[in-house]
Amino acid sequence: xxxxxxxxxxxxxxxxxxxxxxxxxxxxxxxxxxxxxxxxxxxxxxxxxxxxxxxxxxxxxxxxxxxxxxxxxxxxxxxxxxxxxxxxxxxxxxxxxxxxxxxxxxxxxxxxxxxxxxxxxxxxxxxxxxxxxxxxxxxxxxxxxxxxxxxxxxxxxxxxxxxxxxxxxxxxxxxxxxxxxxxxxxxxxxxxxxxxxxxxxxxxxxxxxxxxxxxxxxxxxxxxxxxxxxxxxxxxxxxxxxxxxxxxxxxxxxxxxxxxxxxxxxxxxxxxxxxxxxx
Amino acid sequence: xxxxxxxxxxxxxxxxxxxxxxxxxxxxxxxxxxxxxxxxxxxxxxxxxxxxxxxxxxxxxxxxxxxxxxxxxxxxxxxxxxxxxxxxxxxxxxxxxxxxxxxxxxxxxxxxxxxxxxxxxxxxxxxxxxxxxxxxxxxxxxxxxxxxxxxxxxxxxxxxxxxxxxxxxxxxxxxxxxxxxxxxxxxxxxxxxxxxxxxxxxxxxxxxxxxxxxxxxxxxxxxxxxxxxxxxxxxxxxxxxxxxxxxx
Numbered sequence: 001x002x003x004x005x006x007x008x009x010x011x012x013x014x015x016x017x018x019x020x021x022x023x024x025x026x027x028x029x030x031x032x033x034x035x036x037x038x039x040x041x042x043x044x045x046x047x048x049x050x051x052x053x054x055x056x057x058x059x060x061x062x063x064x065x066x067x068x069x070x071x072x073x074x075x076x077x078x079x080x081x082x083x084x085x086x087x088x089x090x091x092x093x094x095x096x097x098x099x100x101x102x103x104x105x106x107x108x109x110x111x112x113x114x115x116x117x118x119x120x121x122x123x124x125x126x127x128x129x130x131x132x133x134x135x136x137x138x139x140x141x142x143x144x145x146x147x148x149x150x151x152x153x154x155x156x157x158x159x160x161x162x163x164x165x166x167x168x169x170x171x172x173x174x175x176x177x178x179x180x181x182x183x184x185x186x187x188x189x190x191x192x193x194x195x196x197x198x199x200x201x202x203x204x205x206x207x208x209x210x211x212x213x214x215x216x217x218x219x220x221x222x223x224x225x226x227x228x229x230x231x232x233x234x235x236x237x238x239x240x241x242x243x244x245x246x247x248x249x250x251x252x253x254x255x256x257x258x259x260x261x262x263x264x265x266x267x268x269x270x271x272x273x274x275x276x277x278x279x
Numbered sequence: 280x281x282x283x284x285x286x287x288x289x290x291x292x293x294x295x296x297x298x299x300x301x302x303x304x305x306x307x308x309x310x311x312x313x314x315x316x317x318x319x320x321x322x323x324x325x326x327x328x329x330x331x332x333x334x335x336x337x338x339x340x341x342x343x344x345x346x347x348x349x350x351x352x353x354x355x356x357x358x359x360x361x362x363x364x365x366x367x368x369x370x371x372x373x374x375x376x377x378x379x380x381x382x383x384x385x386x387x388x389x390x391x392x393x394x395x396x397x398x399x400x401x402x403x404x405x406x407x408x409x410x411x412x413x414x415x416x417x418x419x420x421x422x423x424x425x426x427x428x429x430x431x432x433x434x435x436x437x438x439x440x441x442x443x444x445x446x447x448x449x450x451x452x453x454x455x456x457x458x459x460x461x462x463x464x465x466x467x468x469x470x471x472x473x474x475x476x477x478x479x480x481x482x483x484x485x486x487x488x489x490x491x492x493x494x495x496x497x498x499x500x501x502x503x504x505x506x507x508x509x510x511x512x513x514x515x516x517x518x519x520x521x522x523x524x525x526x527x
Binding site for chain 1: 334335339340359362363364366369370374375376377378380381382384385386388390391392393394395418419420421433437446
């Protein structure tokens with residue numbers, strides 16, 4: 001860690017970097033941004049913005065289950081419930097394609113309400129409200145390492161299954177004709193999204209995590225014409241918006257994740273204008 | 280009379296007793312069909328008759344009971360048949376940043392397309408596209424192609440590697456009648472030049488009459504099958520499609 005801290009101090013001669021929590025937050029963003037960017041490219045292709053939103057909301061139930069089971073750290077129950085919910089939604093989607101939005105909305109409401117009901121019993125909800133907007137300044141090096149491992153695993157899986165995922169997102173029957181196990185590949189993808197969301201939701205926040213996943217990719221696709229550009233632009237903007245958001249939030253004393261989302265939104269509108277101009 | 284083509288006609292695909300259910304509902308049942316190389320078979324039926332379900336079963340996308348057996352000319356079974364599929368349309372929105380080369384490479388290479396494309400891969404794709412006279416679209420986004428261009432790209436993709444069974448879903452939108460006629464001509468040429476069986480889901484009866492060798496009419500099960508003209512003469516056909524002026 002010391003080495004990384006020293007590097008930050010050398011290349012960033014600003015006031016904020018002298019604080020250890022800012023160094024950790026910066027490092028966390030450098031690890032989380034590419035992870036969300038990569039998963040976001042496909043989430044946007046598959047029109048899953050609503051799905052990831054539901055996943056975020058379900059974090060409360062994950063925490064509640066952990067508490068009921070007497071876990072000190074509910075991370076495991078959050079991840080497990082997140083994976084469970086994403087697999088269920090994917091299954092229901094595949095059976096009934098008519099009203100996906102409504103179905104996801106029902107799951108989203110249910111899992112959020114259930115979590116809040118359990119957690120608010122005996123009036124103890126206040127200590128969980130920090131999950132709503134998250135606080136990246138509380139991240140610890142150990143947690144960053146965990147996300148880093150998830151990032152590496154994601155990249156490996158992305159290398160292995162990307163072409164298959166792409167074909168499924170274009171046409172499921174076509175993918176099936178190429179002997180692709182469509183259900184399995186889709187499940188791997190949604191489970192990955194669930195893991196990434198649940199492991200980071202504590203610092204990014206239930207209300208803002210979906211924007212972190214969707215906005216950079218949504219902006220990048222306005223100005224990309226192929227898959228490679230799409231990936232590169234999404235990753236770079238995700239990183240830049242994340243870092244910029246963190247720095248701005250330090251100087252104007254606001255929530256880091258919400259500020260990052262604001263910066264990403266500005267980027268999105270810029271790409272929209274660029275797209276209009278290039279037409 | 281069955282039209283003869285440059286193919287052995289011995290390779291065959293047998294569908295035996297195929298049945299697909301969804302919960303309590305039986306979508307299709309008792310489907311018994313055979314397709315031969317060098318033959319263009321048209322699959323017809325009203326909306327909801329089970330055409331898509333049958334195709335999805337053949338593609339392995341839906342579970343079914345019964346058998347689908349692929350046989351070589353010497354009667355040996357092909358264990359892992361190659362199926363080429365041209366979908367009716369693509370579901371993504373036109374903005375999706377997937378170029379033609381991205382899409383085509385994804386169907387045949389394990390190397391993820393976000394890595395970029397090797398020179399050799401690119402040359403191969405150009406060759407594939409050239410055979411259908413559309414190599415100029417290689418770097419365009421899929422969403423920017425016209426209906427006809429997209430269809431040729433999909434067809435070029437389905438032909439690599441050369442399939443044992445080629446399944447085509449006729450587009451219902453985005454391709455005008457001239458484009459459709461051209462598409463049918465291309466498909467007929469494929470049938471004559473390559474050693475493949477072709478199944479075509481179609482809505483255009485006059486084009487079927489002009490190009491197909493056989494027709495299969497389904498309505499939950501096979502109601503009629505055989506030479507196109509004979510199928511068109513059956514009562515079942517007349518009931519579903521009405522009395523059409525078949526002379527045009």
